[in-house]
Amino acid sequence: MADEEEAPPPVDQIKLIHKLNLFKIKGRDKRGRKILRIIGKHFPAKDLTVDLLKKYLEVKIFPKLERPFVIVYIHTDVNKSDNFPGISALRSVYDAIPITVKQFLETVYFVHPDLQSRLFLATFGRFIFTGGLYAKLKYVSRLAYLWEHVRRNAIEIPEFVYDHDEDLEYRPMMDYGIESDHPRVYDAPVVDSSVAMYSTRCIS
Template sequence: MELRIVQSTAIPAKAADSVAVPSTDAGAAPHSQHAAITPPEAAALVPDEDFSDLEETRFWEDEGEDVEGRIVVRIVGKYLPAHVFPSDHVERYIHHKLHELFSLAGADRHVSILYIHTECEALNDNPLALLSFRTIFHGLAPNLRLRVGAVYILHPSLTLRLGLWLLSPWLSDSIYSRVAFMSRVEFLADHIPLDEVDLPAFCLEHDRKLEAHPLLDYGFQLDRAAATQHLPLGL
């Protein structure tokens, strides 16, 4: 199996503990009941906001399929430093891209979201805060929400795990039940064939660090190299 690895995208100057994921959505309506977004509706969803800064980062890619045949949306948190991209700007862009994807894919297609949290905790500079997860999913129409089959989180930190658990009372059960934490790339491969998604090179490097320093998994040890990567010179 060919593993596709991409180098980290530069940020523009501006601007296994895997949780089982059901193959079908519990309580979801049959595909025939899913209302497709018509072209006029899709056009109305395109905002006037300029998203060219986010397009340049390539944090979002939607290609390939998981083992259930769902379209994979890959989101790289490290490409979204908060001092460059406000969280509400990122949330609106993700909403725009999801609606666009659902419109083009057709009413019978589902998606899976792969959120790569690798090194975000050490950087402490990522706009996709915990509340962003709730805002993004609850901002979708109910029929579109049902078409998100799974949310895979690669290299989740202890803070992210606990935060999502604490936030779960304010998330719908159907959404929270679809979250699957992947502490290693090899566990992710059980759900998404690795030749179906572009993983940044630092994901595999982080896996090697975890093998050498297991406490990084639980937040008890700081990845100093990642934490100082974007500090100003002289600090």
């Protein structure tokens, strides 16, 4: 009996990824490079298989990245239990990226990194992202720092990202997990911003 052909990914799940607006290629940064925007909060880790994600990227995303590009990854409001696929899944997806696409990727802007993500990348980043990608990662703790590299009208930013950015201005210690993330209170005492150090350092 002949081997059965691999079944194509379910159309409804492909539509789900597209509807969630998880990946979007639009606009260029100030150096003329294409922008691939990724919204971490939109990633349905519980409902999306790694194989389906890789297939979607292979068909819908990778063919459009045939010249230098950057990634703007928005980490705002990501919850580990809902939006994090796991270390092995990340490594599997990264290994599936064609070498030509990896070569064209020049910078990854990591917007609103929290303390957990910084610690995770410091521990596992070089293991997961081999081949130099880890060195291309730049933490961007405020949208104002992103605008130094990307024009505001070149990329669509969800409203909840702006809200979180404003929260961080009022309570900067949230950057380091010292203060919990809860609805902002405008009449509360303002934390002296000189205490916090805003990190835009490129990890190398």
